[in-house]
Amino acid sequence: MKDLRVILWDIDGTLLHSRRHGAFKEYMRPALVRVFGTAGRLDEMVVSGMTDLQIFAEALRDEGFTPEQIRGHLPELIEIFLGGMERMAAEGELFTALPGAREALAAVEREPRYLNSLLTGNVEPAARLKLRLTGLEHFFRLPGAFGELSHDRRDLPAVARERISRHLNQDIDPEQLVVIGDTPNDIACARHFGTRAVAVATGRSHSTDELLRHNPDAVLPDLTDTKLLLRTLAAL
Ligand SMILES: [Mg+2]
Numbered sequence: 001m002k003d004l005r006v007i008l009w010d011i012d013g014t015l016l017h018s019r020r021h022g023a024f025k026e027y028m029r030p031a032l033v034r035v036f037g038t039a040g041r042l043d044e045m046v047v048s049g050m051t052d053l054q055i056f057a058e059a060l061r062d063e064g065f066t067p068e069q070i071r072g073h074l075p076e077l078i079e080i081f082l083g084g085m086e087r088m089a090a091e092g093e094l095f096t097a098l099p100g101a102r103e104a105l106a107a108v109e110r111e112p113r114y115l116n117s118l119l120t121g122n123v124e125p126a127a128r129l130k131l132r133l134t135g136l137e138h139f140f141r142l143p144g145a146f147g148e149l150s151h152d153r154r155d156l157p158a159v160a161r162e163r164i165s166r167h168l169n170q171d172i173d174p175e176q177l178v179v180i181g182d183t184p185n186d187i188a189c190a191r192h193f194g195t196r197a198v199a200v201a202t203g204r205s206h207s208t209d210e211l212l213r214h215n216p217d218a219v220l221p222d223l224t225d226t227k228l229l230l231r232t233l234a235a236l
Pocket of ligand 1 (some may be wrong): 010
């Protein structure tokens with residue numbers, strides 16, 4: 001079974017994006033204000049590749065809240081901002097699947113060697129909601145690694161490996177995991193754990209050239225060429 005590969009998909013900028021750039025601030029800001037009385041420096045931040053926990057901690061960095069305090073209030077924050085996301089989604093399309101994402105996930109699912117899973121900075125309920133709103137949720141039945149677990153994305157591949165190994169009842173090696181994402185942080189988390197890294201240049205913050213400087217195993221312009229994706233995965 002060492003032939004098996006688990007594809008760990010990032011969500012934002014890789015499989016889908018918000019229709020309006022920075023829309024997340026519209027639902028995260030009120031949650032921070034309600035729980036902590038301030039959203040701190042959220043409005044100035046570029047958050048691509050960060051975990052949700054890290055976004056909250058960075059936003060409140062200068063407001064005197066410790067990461068532990070923020071973690072303690074996480075269930076409350078999540079409940080409020082998920083409610084905001086749902087309200088915004090009900091008013092008009094909030095997220096769109098990126099071109100080729102659905103076909104890419106279906107093609108990977110059809111290959112017996114590959115399994116789809118998630119490695120994302122989103123907290124799990126937000127990840128699941130975004131995938132549901134874009135009709136991609138049924139591709140992800142395996143456990144994954146999510147943004148409530150750490151302030152540091154580099155901690156997530158080890159968690160994904162542990163959960164998936166337990167779920168499959170077999171030991172998955174780091175080199176059987178492939179991280180696919182749109183930011184240098186995706187590549188860094190893969191490198192940190194000895195997994196493979198495929199970058200896609202569909203994020204709003206990082207060009208192909210910039211991603212190449214972080215030495216991924218491959219860079220794809222987007223997910224529209226399913227055959228190219230499968231060839232790229234087969235060559236890793
Ligand atoms: Mg991303």
